[in-house]
Amino acid sequence: MFPVVLDDLVPVDHVCRVIDAFVDGLAMAELGFERAEAAETGRPGYDPRDLLKLYLYGYLHTIRSSRRLEAECLRNVELMWLLGRLYPDHKSIAEFRRMHVEAVTNAGAELVRFARSCGLIKGEWIAIDGTKFRAVSSRDSILERNALRRYLDSCEKADEEQQATIDPSAVQAAMEKLRHHKEPEVGFIPVARTNAPAYNVQTAVDAEHALILTHAVTVDAGDNRCLLPMAEAASKALEQPATLNVVADAGYSNGEQAGRCEELGIVTHVPATRGVNTHGDGNFFNRSAFRYQAETDCMICPAGKALKRKQLSRKDCAVYYQAEASACGACSLKSRCTQSAHRMVARHLHEEALDRMNQRATPALMRLRRSVVEHPFGTLKYRIFGHPRLLLRGVRGAQTEIGIAVMAYNLKRMVNVLGASSLRQKLTAA
Numbered sequence: 481m482f483p484v485v486l487d488d489l490v491p492v493d494h495v496c497r498v499i500d501a502f503v504d505g506l507a508m509a510e511l512g513f514e515r516a517e518a519a520e521t522g523r524p525g526y527d528p529r530d531l532l533k534l535y536l537y538g539y540l541h542t543i544r545s546s547r548r549l550e551a552e553c554l555r556n557v558e559l560m561w562l563l564g565r566l567y568p569d570h571k572s573i574a575e576f577r578r579m580h581v582e583a584v585t586n587a588g589a590e591l592v593r594f595a596r597s598c599g600l601i602k603g604e605w606i607a608i609d610g611t612k613f614r615a616v617s618s619r620d621s622i623l624e625r626n627a628l629r630r631y632l633d634s635c636e637k638a639d640e641e642q643q644a645t646i647d648p649s650a651v652q653a654a655m656e657k658l659r660h661h662k663e664p665e666v667g668f669i670p671v672a673r674t675n676a677p678a679y680n681v682q683t684a685v686d687a688e689h690a691l692i693l694t695h696a697v698t699v700d701a702g703d704n705r706c707l708l709p710m711a712e713a714a715s716k717a718l719e720q721p722a723t724l725n726v727v728a729d730a731g732y733s734n735g736e737q738a739g740r741c742e743e744l745g746i747v748t749h750v751p752a753t754r755g756v757n758t759h760g761d762g763n764f765f766n767r768s769a770f771r772y773q774a775e776t777d778c779m780i781c782p783a784g785k786a787l788k789r790k791q792l793s794r795k796d797c798a799v800y801y802q803a804e805a806s807a808c809g810a811c812s813l814k815s816r817c818t819q820s821a822h823r824m825v826a827r828h829l830h831e832e833a834l835d836r837m838n839q840r841a842t843p844a845l846m847r848l849r850r851s852v853v854e855h856p857f858g859t860l861k862y863r864i865f866g867h868p869r870l871l872l873r874g875v876r877g878a879q880t881e882i883g884i885a886v887m888a889y890n891l892k893r894m895v896n897v898l899g900a901s902s903l904r905q906k907l908t909a910a
């Protein structure tokens with residue numbers, strides 16, 4: 481007897497009502513979304529609120545492509561309700577995502593602030609970890625880009641040495657190709673037992689409910705330089721608490737950054753990685769057999785002799801200590817210590833900070849780390865992305881996609897913890 485009302489088709493505890501309440505509460509213009517206020521002249525553009533809602537809904541349902549989102553708007557009842565039966569075309573949908581990297585990050589930070597205000601984020605223990613997401617560019621495209629760079633470098637070198645003839649048209653063509661390459665930053669990173677063009681996505685996760693506090697996209701294959709920037713970003717997201725405990729795996733072992741974290745009141749719990757002595761088939765005294773004597777700035781060897789400071793290498797972050805040749809020559813332990821005339825031992829430039837960090841990294845904390853960080857990565861990669869390959873090119877593109885995915889993940893997590901109805905009420909009241 482009565483026409484169907486869209487509102488009746490969407491359950492009261494459906495996640496799209498949560499998305500609606502969250503996005504409606506955002507100050508879009510302040511966060512940096514363009515066209516948040518309709519222009520006085522010309523045809524009005526799509527409200528960024530609608531497009532953000534569309535993306536959050538899409539990422540929560542493993543729909544990331546703008547063409548698929550366009551199709552969903554025409555047939556999906558939940559999206560018809562969420563967007564008020566708006567049918568944006570795929571170009572407008574794609575353009576919104578392309579141009580709003582900072583605004584998406586700011587909106588994600590707003591959600592984190594809200595989660596803190598609800599007590600869902602305690603901010604006492606944070607786990608940091610990184611995972612790899614494949615880039616859009618193919619392996620061949622990156623190999624060709626690298627070959628072009630090598631070719632241009634060799635031309636420059638030959639030009640300096642004035643010893644070879646250079647074909648200007650070939651150089652011009654190579655420069656043109658490089659200029660138009662869509663992913664100039666991405667490099668090869670080990671992903672699933674192979675090397676592939678990929679980005680390293682870093683996250684800092686709060687241990688209370690595994691909500692992601694902050695994230696970053698880097699082109700570094702390793703995590704070694706990410707401890708301080710991620711810990712600082714987490715501290716900023718928590719508005720600089722007096723103390724913050726950070727746990728991470730041995731890939732983050734960086735004495736210099738651990739020392740800097742301590743100065744900022746961030747207590748790091750990371751197992752330290754140290755080089756293993758492979759000389760003499762690994763049977764020679766390891767570095768741990770040598771004791772540092774702070775008063776004399778010497779290392780004391782197993783025979784009780786002092787190894788004096790020989791040189792400092794800032795590049796290796798190490799100070800090298802060397803024994804007297806006369807002492808080693810007369811030593812009964814020499815066959816277990818060195819094949820050279822004297823033994824040399826390296827000590828990390830920030831050894832004390834490394835030691836303190838290592839002592840704090842107990843097995844229980846490493847278990848806590850695993851239980852906190854593995855859940856978000858699994859959900860991001862296989863429940864939100866579907867498969868861990870990005871759709872947008874470049875670091876900025878990756879940041880936007882990960883930003884939306886992290887927001888979708890946090891919303892999903894909050895719904896699981898609080899329930900959709902309760903979360904919606906809190907969002908509306910905020």
Ligand code: SF4
Nearest residue numbers: 781783808811817823
């Ligand atoms: S060989 Fe030299 S460094 Fe090694 S234990 Fe003997 S005296 Fe010490």
